[in-house]
Amino acid sequence: MGLDALGLSFGPDFNPMRILGFIKLFKARKTDLVVVNVGKDMRIAGIAAKMLGIPVVHRVGLAGDMRNTYKVRLLHKWIRPRILVPCEQIKRGLLQELPYLKPEEITVILTGKEPAPSPPATVHSPLRFISTSQLNADKGHKDVLEALAELKKQGYAFEYHIVGTGRIEAELKDLTTSLDLDDRVTWHGFQKDVRSFLRKADVFLLPSHREGLPNTLLEAMAEGLVCVARDVGGVAEVWPNSVSDLLLPASAGPHCLIAILMGILKTDEYSILNQGQHFWSEAVSNSLQAMTQQVERFFSERGTQN
Template structure:
């Protein structure tokens, strides 16, 4: 099978990670895959992994030049399926795929990815893509908000991620906490910073690594200084190798108010970190069933995170290491990159 993944977004997010991971896994399984995106880190990362990749500017919806670009690309590459993400992908690459008679998949990573408006309904009726969500939470929310989807092929498959072949072997001294979500307000990093400030005030020893960039970066760094955390928190900025950062830590915090699933969460568990998140949305679907106490009440905010982190900081190293290994094993059974790629290929065959 030959699958081309198209993503026109400008910022790096979980969907881009999913696209590259699936393209790489499909290729390693003996199939063909490719990536199309705007010039920059997304395409560069794909090429560094020896995935066929093309950069493209896209332009406006239904842009004739963009549609022509994709028609020419598809004629040369002859894909069996084209996977699009946001609406602009559909209204450029999706149109070209429809004209070329190639099955279209729209991957939906959040309930907010589409709105129930005329353009959405028209696009669905004209292009007739099969729909694939990242979690049942996202699928159910979209079935409610866009009634037209109830008559479409619509399934969900958890994103897969590469499982670190080496189980966790150490616990840092002091223990290291990490967060890898984009630095935007909806990711709720302030709850984490306020929890860390309270822990620091109570005499706990720890270090924290905050990975990524975003619109709220300046405000968060100012808050970090105001809360007296400058010596305890490291800001890495944008990194292309998140896994290398995860391997420096013990505890992963996903502070988002409600996450559709959380590829960042999957990556953390796959690298043997003990996670903390809110008990809402997609994370509950992939959580270790024996450790639901680490899912905090959604509205408990900084107090919930403070209590959950304190419980892990209080653990003996040998116990925390055992817990890290437990989550690592669970990740391998639940959402390995190879396993989820096989599920994706099986599902694509049904759509084709």
């Protein structure tokens, strides 16, 4: 992408040699603003920035990423970073878990994805479901497989494409076999170009039990897929009100998922395309370009503060 990047080993927290190295680096590059991600960034690069009077932004992806420890509290009080989060749910979580934070210290800018030029114009036969999450227990793949097994027993035709790898991949494949779904499920493994697989599907499934603001959902919406997900994390913040019936309650079990998927399988092509249009339109309003402009304004304002 033409970006200048350096791979560095940070070493232990508060590493004086690495802090000195960042001070020299920031001076040489005339750095205006330092953005840190994990705590170790703050405990080395954040300190170097503070010593030079450079403003710091701490980008936090999940509320649990910051813990209420003496070390974290002390550094926050000294460095005074502005915190950037991708959804309101994470902001609420931070304020609850870290009572020393103030609401005005946390800025919310949604993650943006570049929308496809237009939503799909056709629907596949049989209908193609897809999931592109890591194959970990909290992502809810088991619920999907159990729901699809019941739908197969009832005579419904469909395909289920799974993109990704993870800790329970072998377990999920064994479950697929035991549920007699091997003829319906295709495993694609790790893929760099996930969106090319989304373009070949119709319905995106994300029954996760825990999320922040999932990139996988945003990518599927940007391609105009019909989406089905649990109401966890920041999912509801980007979900179109017009298709609220496709958003599962956080505590929903497999039977709720079966009902929604059965309804989609019974739906005519026009209705499926119309639903996808709603998701795509929402993605357009929260596009990568729009969110990048918000980030640029935020960084510019922060970079002028001392």
